[in-house]
Amino acid sequence: MLQIALWKRVLIWATCALGLLLAMPNGFYTRVETHNDAVASIEAGFSGNGIEEQAAMWPSYLPSSLVNLGLDLRGGAHLLAEVKVADVYAARMEALWPEVRNLLRAERATVGTIRLQPSADDELRVKISKPEAISEAAAIVGTLAQPVVSLTGVGSNDLLISTDGDTIVVTLSEAERVATDERTVQQSLEIIRRRIDEVGTREPTIQRQGSDRILIQVPGIGSASELKDIIGTTAQLTFQPVVSRTSDAQAPAGSGNEVLPSLDDEGTFYILESAPVVTGEELVDAQPSFDQNGRPAVSFRFNPSGARKFGDYTAENIGSPFAIVLDEEVISAPVIQSHIPGGSGIITGNFDVVESTNLAVLLRAGALPAGLDFLEERTIGPELGQDSIEAGRIACIVAFAAVLVFMLLSYGTFGIFANIALIINVGLIFGLLSLVGATLTLPGIAGIVLTIGMAVDANVLVFERIREEIKSGKGPARSIDLGYEKALSAILDANITTFITAVILFAMGSGPVRGFAITLGVGILTSVFTAIFVTRLMVIIWFERRRPKKLEV
Template identity: 65%
Template sequence: MLHFPLWKKTLIWLVCALGVVMAMPNMWYAQVERANDARVLAEETGAEPGADAALWPEFMPSRLMNLGLDLRGGAHLLVEVQLEDVYAERLEGFWPEVLSTLRPLREEIGTIRRQASNPDELVVRIGNPAAMDTALTALRDLTRPVASLTGVGTTDYVVSQAGDTDIVITLSDVEKQATDDRTMQQSLEIVRRRVDESGTREPTIQRQGQERILIQVPGASSAQEVIDLIGTTAKLTFNPVVRRTTDATERAGVGNVIYPSVDEPGVFYVLERRPVVSGEQLVDAQPTFQENRPVVSFRFNGAGGRAFSEYTAQNIGSPFAIVLDEEVISAPVIQSHISGGAGIITGRFDPAETTRLAILLRAGALPAELVVLEQRTIGPELGADSIEAGRLATMIAFAAVLVFMFLAYGTFGLFANVALILNVALIMGLLSAIGATLTLPGIAGIVLTVGMAVDANVLVFERIREELKRAKGPARAIELGYEKAFSAIIDANITTFIAAVILFAIGSGPVRGFSVTLGIGIITSVFTAVFVTRLIVATWYNIRRPKTVTI
């Protein structure tokens, strides 16, 4: 139909105008970004916005496409999670339960001693070999079934006999697999929270294989900056002090550990392995100052606060250690009962270190150590070169398509060119509106869309040509051209859109960037071909009323 009701015309042009307005900030990317950063800083600090805030009007849309690592520069890391560390922690946490279960049976089983063993096993020696079956039965009652489809009929711990007096406890294979999955999910979430709290835009954090994590942080000045932020486990514990020593080789004893002091070089602390309170019970941590010294204030949850309060009440005059990543950062003597579940961490910190430590503690402790396998820093100059190359490729493709359409279809080709310009604006506007990340493959998707966008118009114009050859009038030929080409346009674009969805679902990184721009480009191409170009042709025809049409 060559007649459009007023509401439909208004709606089509409003959509086009909105797309153009949303895309505009990307034409002045640097100054809009500076203006946005200045306004965010003013909101966070409560200060007046700086001069940069005036670089872009507040009444204008200011959302930008996020630039990916290959366009903006930044840090690329591939890290491996040391999953075996978690097995040792699980067994360490299981030891108090083992001890409390066997103690009531001491008259029958005799002495109970923990033996030195590999990190992935717990070895307990009893004094009476004749009571081995009793001890095994009691410990096997502690195990629980594994809650998974593959773990039907298995338990989380395997309790077995080794020799006449030793009992060996290990994690079952199914429980190890479940633990690995939980550890990877927790590590991904904590890394993401740490990077997000640092204010980085649109980082890419994805699992690679069974025990690796890919981290890409656009805008980071170096890979080491990211390693310093995420590479620390930030495991905070409060442990009772057994004694101080200057001998790093001194045996700590079963159930104890020996850690170096940060503030006292050459001094080591022997601590009880089991902490009184751990960082997992922290609910907040903030950098602050006390007596003009940078410190970190912290606050526990209800359970942690009660445990901390009870311990300090019962151990006035005794030292206790604040341990961060197996280093004693402070070992104060408890002067009085500390209630309320709050305190401070002091040390030889500067303000930047207290800020970083507070971020790490708020985000939580990594469940296992991260080992960096690969690191790269991509400079902003390389990103600028990529942007310029992508811009040049897009402009060449755009110009070539515009020229071809005009030479091939004349006036109708000009109409298609107008729709193509609006199509690109709609793509940029949608990418900005949803906060998508534009990568170099994403630019390739836009270039491909520019070529594909005229396909629908080519189908329509060729159908109109055929109808004109059959001696149909101009109005009827145009109507039939759009009606008969519609199904072909929809079929072709739906199949390509399905491919884009599949790429997004199973792809990662650059592949997803390509699929996003391709999928959005397909939607805008169909809209501009079916509605915008048709509206322009109808408007032209209703004004000119030509007796003949030449395509």
């Protein structure tokens, strides 16, 4: 029968009202965005500079979620970075040398004296003074090899040990290189995401491309160089013992040592032990602060393992200088005055407030395992984004108007009902996109335009079925009831198959393709709801009031 229960009517109208309420903030985008930024700043502990007035620009009792604008609509920065995975091989070999040295020193009676030899970045060469014991020495070093931790490297060890005369040569196995490359790129991807999230950017696109490349797109950021400043620094922090200080960059460092420049004092260089006592990987927190003289600094705290090593070293080396090294530059080399048992300290240097804040962000997010080569960088200005928004708006208005006119001319009163449902449908799309915090891109606008065309398909099917029932001689009420009943299967079949396509596009695609898939999928859900429930409810309400003897569809 042509009836809908009262509770269903209330639920349908309440759903429409809620969706339109959620979509409403997008009509006041700039004001709501300013309000949201001010509220976030207040929650972070900032005050003054008119933040309270900005927070009051939008009522707190109204929804304030917005559809995020993508890079092509808002402007921003685009980077394509290549991870220098070979850097990790060199760091791995460098970290392996102290372990090899300690093992062979324990067997000095057998292998004689040992000496580190110049070698390629991806190998470690150690010479012993008793060539006749080279096999025994290689076997000793071979005990450091571990199984490769990866699905593709099952049954393989991470190290290959070979000999060259009186020299032991240690390299990474091919299985370990593949596993290391995979871990390095994945770790770089996660650290880049954490660094960008730390500075509060909206809906960045960070995804892997190929074997060793990462695509980074951040809407709303000023320039590509600003983005590079956030993510391009490896922020590799180490604490290393100081051997001596010199003004000669070419001064002989000695075996196991390195010469690094001072960040603050140009022309000054430090000879340091290459093996660090503690690294930034053992940091658990880093915050911008001020030193005892009121100058910007960064306070830090180690995890229990790092705190123990830091405390033991400071206890044993009171009166000795201790270098704090950031990305192969000595930012300070204080003298250890006393035992530091708590695992916390402060980094001072020639910082301003912005630099200390950025350094804290980098350290907190973690060090990049390898450097990045930026193969492509592009800044998209907000003017270009505004042009895209205007073009998308015009496309939506033209499509919207054409569909409205077509439905009105084709179906008369019933076309008006379909047009009202279409307007509600677009509001529901933006309401759902705002609710989930989706990002709208140019392909996303194309998805909305396509949805506007598809949204009336269900109504066309229903109205044509009603026409057929009227022609077969059935009464108005029965024709309407059968029209919706018989068109339902065709409506569901068409929209389910399209929705499956949208899901596949979202799962398999990336970037713009996903933006199109999201708006298409959401549009399908809302258009089915408005066609099956909203339009039918309006037709029933009209029929109950008019009770027409004859239908003209």
